[in-house]
Amino acid sequence: MFDFDMLGLSPTLNAALDRAGLTQPTPIQNQAIPLALEGHDIMGLAQTGTGKTLAFGLPLVEHLLAQPAKPAPKTAKALILAPTRELVNQIADNLRGLTDGTKLRVVTVVGGQSIGRQIAQLSRGTDILVATPGRLIDLMDRRAVDLGQVRHLVLDEADQMLDLGFIHALRKIAPRLGSPRQTMLFSATMPKQMEELSGAYLTNPRKVQVAPPGKAADKVTQSVHFLDKAAKPTRLREILSADTDALTLVFSRTKHGAEKLMKGLVADGFNAASIHGNKSQGQRDRAIKAFREGEITVLVATDVAARGIDIPGVAYVVNYDLPEVPDNYVHRIGRTARAGREGEAIAFCAPEETDLLAAIEKLMKIEIPTGSGTRPQMAQGKSSAGRPGRRRRGGNSGGAASAPAAPAKRQRSRRRRAA
Structure with a gap:
């Protein structure tokens, strides 16, 4: 060195x-x-x-x-x-x-x-x-x-x-x-x-x-929550409410979905903005600048942003929709735990997304720890789970279907058509 x-x-x-x-x-x-x-x-x-x-x-x-x-x-x-x-x-x-x-x-x-x-x-x-x-x-x-x-x-x-x-x-x-x-x-x-x-x-x-393909940054703590698609909006709001000051990046699969999700969050009082392919360059630049400076704390994005945001202060990444390309999961969660910091990646998995989760876990050669809900048999991997341990914002690491307890507040620290 x-x-x-x-x-x-x-x-x-x-x-x-x-x-x-x-x-x-x-x-x-x-x-x-x-x-x-x-x-x-x-x-x-x-x-x-x-x-x-x-x-x-x-x-x-x-x-x-x-x-x-x-x-x-x-x-x-x-x-x-x-x-x-x-x-x-x-x-x-x-x-x-x-x-x-x-x-x-x-x-x-x-x-x-x-x-x-x-x-x-x-x-x-x-x-x-x-x-x-x-x-x-x-x-x-x-x-x-x-x-x-x-x-x-x-x-x-x-x-x-x-x-x-x-x-x-x-x-x-x-x-x-x-x-x-x-x-x-x-x-x-x-x-x-x-x-x-x-x-x-x-x-x-x-x-x-310096790292094998499909490996997440060492300081990213991951969890996956198994729930119905209709339960995602409520679960996201629970997660965001647990640490309202933290910078949180939320990934949606489509442009329409990202915009709809952002508007719903704003209507519920969350300080949110969105970036996706239907936004002008000026709108996207302003949203990223506001997110970087903490003027907004929730940024909803499509994969257009998965590799274009270098903001060390991003504390959480939420995969509201799992990506159809497994590699994109790694790129998404790489938006946190940057510059030596710790970060947390939370994924939602609806029944229709279990195949996508299986592909992600196969790529990463790990089983992502369960944050809540019951892991479907078809999504289970053969490798051992990732790091056990500290309480996460997204919930407990067990398989109970009930909503997890809120953790202690942490310091702020598809391709083309989907973009």
């Missing part, structure tokens, strides 16, 4: 790390950064919340600082592709923290915002372009961006890009990029297609892995 000041980074980068209070790397950073600084292609596999952005961002900025020439109009020196608008904005914010005090420009292009304004920004050229694949293709078709000068490519959350069908966009983008180039691919899971993607776009990559 190294300290950041041992890497021989430029003074401006060291100053940025000091401002952020960063001295020692996370495990994925410890493995990836030295290799990336040497110029190797990287295949990074790590669960969410482990610091992947800095793992590629720090060496990327260091490389660009060694290339002081101003980018030509419409060009970019580095391209970072991410699957959602929220993740693009999060990455760009982190990179701007690293580039503060330098002449490096960071530009974002995402859907849901003025394409005319983005064309104007790109007309000046940029050092780092962070983009969603769909909007980037639109700009390429309009000849508003020339990717021939790109010498650094990062694919972040590549497995979700595959899941959302962006592989076709990637096949259009990749031939337009400059060469030779360094490519870094980061993912939370390793589906078969990921190996094919690595073979197609990476050259002799160094593989770094």
Whole structure:
């Protein structure tokens, strides 16, 4: 394990790390950064919340600082592709923290915002372009961006890009990029297609892995509650009422369901907002900002937000609907227990969702502890239950069907169509 000041980074980068209070790397950073600084292609596999952005961002900025020439109009020196608008904005914010005090420009292009304004920004050229694949293709078709000068490519959350069908966009983008180039691919899971993607776009990559696919963050306490679908609204309100000050992220499977759930919570006096694919980018940005700052304490979201929210203060994640893609459960609960904190993940399982639960437990190789209700036989796994222990906000760990006692208050500390 190294300290950041041992890497021989430029003074401006060291100053940025000091401002952020960063001295020692996370495990994925410890493995990836030295290799990336040497110029190797990287295949990074790590669960969410482990610091992947800095793992590629720090060496990327260091490389660009060694290339002081101003980018030509419409060009970019580095391209970072991410699957959602929220993740693009999060990455760009982190990179701007690293580039503060330098002449490096960071530009974002995402859907849901003025394409005319983005064309104007790109007309000046940029050092780092962070983009969603769909909007980037639109700009390429309009000849508003020339990717021939790109010498650094990062694919972040590549497995979700595959899941959302962006592989076709990637096949259009990749031939337009400059060469030779360094490519870094980061993912939370390793589906078969990921190996094919690595073979197609990476050259002799160094593989770094800090957690097996399907493993939740160590400090997440999980529970599942077995109940009828009609009982979910009441159970959610009981959970939220037990700790009204805590930041709680609630996941719904569909856009319509998320909006309906949020409006019902607001009508009942809860401080809630929602983000999903039917919201404008401005609405989504404002909701996330208010959630981060504690102005709202309940954020109802679809999987569009599963990897785009990096808010260390999220204390609870509630899976109101279980995801149809098992990997998404891991991404969802990765929104809590970030930056070394503890967190709690509570799942609701209606009778019609038991197959979804079985798939999640098979992926994670655990049986999620029962918070309340009776576990159906078909959803039982063969592996031992997860960590036993402390009282959870979601209830007891037994199988009684009665509602669990309220715990002591804790300190605040589908794919495309469903998004």
